[in-house]
Amino acid sequence: MPHYNAYESFKTKKSLEKKRRAKEKVFSKKNEFPDKFVVNSSHDYGIVLEVRYDDASVLYNDNVVVAKLRKDVNLICNQAIFPGDKVVIEQNGNNFVIQYLVKRTSLLSRVKKDRTRIDDVGAIKYFAANVDVAVIVVAAKEPPLHPKFIDRYLMILQDNGIPAVVCLNKSDLKTDEEEILDVYRDLNIPVVETSTYDNFGIKELERHLRGKQAIFIGNSGVGKSSLINAIMNNNQIKTSHVSEKSKRGRHTTTTSKYYIWNANSSIIDTPGIRSLDVSSFSPLEIQDYFPELAAWRSKCKYKDCLHYSEPYESCNVKQEVAHGLINADRYESYLRILNGILNFDKDYEAILKELLGDNQTRTNKLHR
Template sequence: MQGKIVKGIAGFYYVNTKEDKLYECKAKGVFRNKSQKPLVGDNVCIDIIDEEELKGNITKLLPRKNELIRPAVANVDLALVVFAISNPKPNLNLLDKFLVMMEYMDVKTIICFNKVDETTKSDIEDYKKIYEPAGYKVLFTSTYNGEGIDELKSIIKGKTIVFAGPSGVGKSSILNSIMDDELMDTGEISKKIGRGKHTTRHSEIFRLGHDTYIFDTPGFSTIFVPQIDENNLRFYYPEFAPYENQCKYNGCVHVNEPGCALKEAIESGEVSKVRYENYKEIFEELKNNKKY
């Protein structure tokens, strides 16, 4: 029997089958011997060991479309990264690290700025100017007044989506709005540190209708991208591509080299200075990681 892993916790995997049954399964020892670990989102084959109690064993992992490391999920069509536009203000360096990871994994990403009822039109336009020229779809939502929720529902229909973002940005509230049901505790914002409590502690899939799956993942406060060489980082900034062959030196990494066409584009306003400053910070972080 085949199904999809919709939750993994404490060594148990919960597999949803085409018959719309949910089996509690364990992975057989063969996976440990092959250094394979089932992930939420994996399509698998299972053997039923107790139909009445809905228990089984995972016997085979089917080929993956893709695999994310953080969050650890598989077979993703689209990533939706959620940041609050205020309370707390978005950490754009953290956002850009996430975007780099998704570009590296070749997963299309949509940026969602939530809590737009708490900000100004000027702020909204500023964030559009940073990310839309880079080729990203940018949504602005509010679970308070419902702004952007219908558009979001339309975008995710028929896809397998990963919801990601820091704690306290309203991910759970957005999911509740999409599902029209209070499926998760939304938690309270800690006023002391301006962050949310970690209301989601493990990766889990929610199914909408018959063809839409949503991964909700634990909130993150840091992201590291050590598997990327700093000299290749520029390839994961889509808006840098037009300037790749226009620099004075071949292989220009757009940091210290003279005659850099990208830096000229930044000075003229063609490319976001905010994105470029984050690029340089991530570049140095990757460079320093290689020393240890």
């Protein structure tokens, strides 16, 4: 027997991957489109704003029309198309039919935390298509900054191949929060500070969004809708679609909203995402989403080192955390995600204490 549980984690990894493959298989089978539903391009398309069970609101020739899927697609509408999708519409009298879907450049998804069965297609929730850039919005205060959310969003975005921008809103309230975000700047992720109260940083944020279809993600109350308002007010071209359902007020927003603020520039506003589950990732794979760990791990003694239960002497990542060359907050995020997947009995707080001692230099005052 090895002297730590690498073997156990290897077994877990294999079984998780098996489950994952099974899940993907089921999904791709059910999500198969009939021939010629997906076209490579079109000059005349509408943009899907909102999707319901069996129809969708589509922005088409400057009007919002309600369209149903072509009959032979044989899928529930909200499993086939998503906000941001481009669709070719045909009008038959008063009815609009979605004839074709223009091939997507990306499809953003997350796995629902409350899923019980791994083979349940509903477990994968897609929420936006053709996203060119995602803005992770956090507030300096109210609600307090939780960098661990940023780390989970970044994993999901990297997994979907979508570039990220971090936006620190409510900068009028900040104290030293921007320093916490330096680690993301070091990873070459743009960080923009904004305040919608004095219009601070809005132009800079716009520069990252111009000519793109963007999505704003982040917890409820951080100021996503306020930021979009500020951008809309700064610009001439304005088209927005606010669904009837979401007019009921901030706290009952349930659907995504779509805003066009400039030629070819649009923003999808999402309701706060409550659960960000990353447990579909395999344990060994998680570190691929933490490039700063990847840079050091080749020197770990074990090829499949998880930098968790392995002894300090054999783990170069742990040593670099102790030496301050790997950001301890990010390492903590990594441990927490891994712990959530594998349920290690070893407490990650104890590992951090072992590496950093009591006078931790990291920003652990934060409610991570």
